[in-house]
Amino acid sequence: MLKTTDLGYWYxxxxxxxxxxxxxxxxxGQSYAIIGHSGxxxxxxxxxIAGLDRPKAxxxxxxxxxxxxxGLTTYRRHDVSIVFQAYNLFTYMSPLNNLMTAMAxxxxxxxxxxxxxxxxxxxxxxxxxxxxxxxxxxxGGQQQRVAIARTMAxxxxxxxxxxxxxxxxxxNTKEVIAQFQRIAHDQxxxxxxxxxxxxxxxxxxxxYRLENKQxxxxx
Numbered sequence: 001m002l003k004t005t006d007l008g009y010w011y012x013x014x015x016x017x018x019x020x021x022x023x024x025x026x027x028x029g030q031s032y033a034i035i036g037h038s039g040x041x042x043x044x045x046x047x048x049i050a051g052l053d054r055p056k057a058x059x060x061x062x063x064x065x066x067x068x069x070x071g072l073t074t075y076r077r078h079d080v081s082i083v084f085q086a087y088n089l090f091t092y093m094s095p096l097n098n099l100m101t102a103m104a105x106x107x108x109x110x111x112x113x114x115x116x117x118x119x120x121x122x123x124x125x126x127x128x129x130x131x132x133x134x135x136x137x138x139x140g141g142q143q144q145r146v147a148i149a150r151t152m153a154x155x156x157x158x159x160x161x162x163x164x165x166x167x168x169x170x171x172n173t174k175e176v177i178a179q180f181q182r183i184a185h186d187q188x189x190x191x192x193x194x195x196x197x198x199x200x201x202x203x204x205x206x207x208y209r210l211e212n213k214q215x216x217x218x219x
Contacts, residue, residue, distance in 0.1 A: 008057030
């Protein structure tokens with residue numbers, strides 16, 4: 001599904017890359033954890049596969065077509081959904097309106113279907129008492145569930161998440177990761193999570209450690 005070919009990135013000095021020569025494949029229906037120490041380039045890698053930045057070397061392709069040919073704007077709108085640690089919800093909207101707006105912007109199959117959006121929220125524990133409440137009045141765990149629901153409501157087959165449990169307690173962390181697994185296994189999407197938490201990484205189907213400018217599969 002998603003493939004990197006000889007991928008490399010650096011800031012100013014080509015002789016000091018964050019990583020180089022990276023060849024990885026990520027498949028639909030699977031979840032992946034990217035782990036490693038702070039400063040190794042995990043979030044930078046995520047920004048590249050999310051289409052938020054361009055690699056300095058190599059190529060990223062989706063279903064055999066390079067992102068440069070797809071176009072990053074088109075790719076971000078239709079092919080990838082991003083879950084941020086800070087949630088990045090529309091803070092002046094309710095959970096329901098957050099989903100409705102996201103589906104409209106991405107021209108998702110169920111755009112305009114309030115019942116569909118409400119069902120997704122309810123399945124994630126955002127019930128009738130919360131669905132029309134301003135998201136700023138929700139707890140951190142509830143806001144993260146809304147962010148995940150937004151991902152489920154849109155049609156993108158690739159989901160990337162940057163430290164999605166960094167602000168959550170242990171119970172909410174378990175529930176959020178369980179939801180990501182459902183997205184991968186039940187919705188047959190590819191889920192890629194950057195995390196520094198071993199307990200989160202261990203729940204994913206695959207782990208890659210970024211260290212010394214290379215990715216290594218963790219058994």
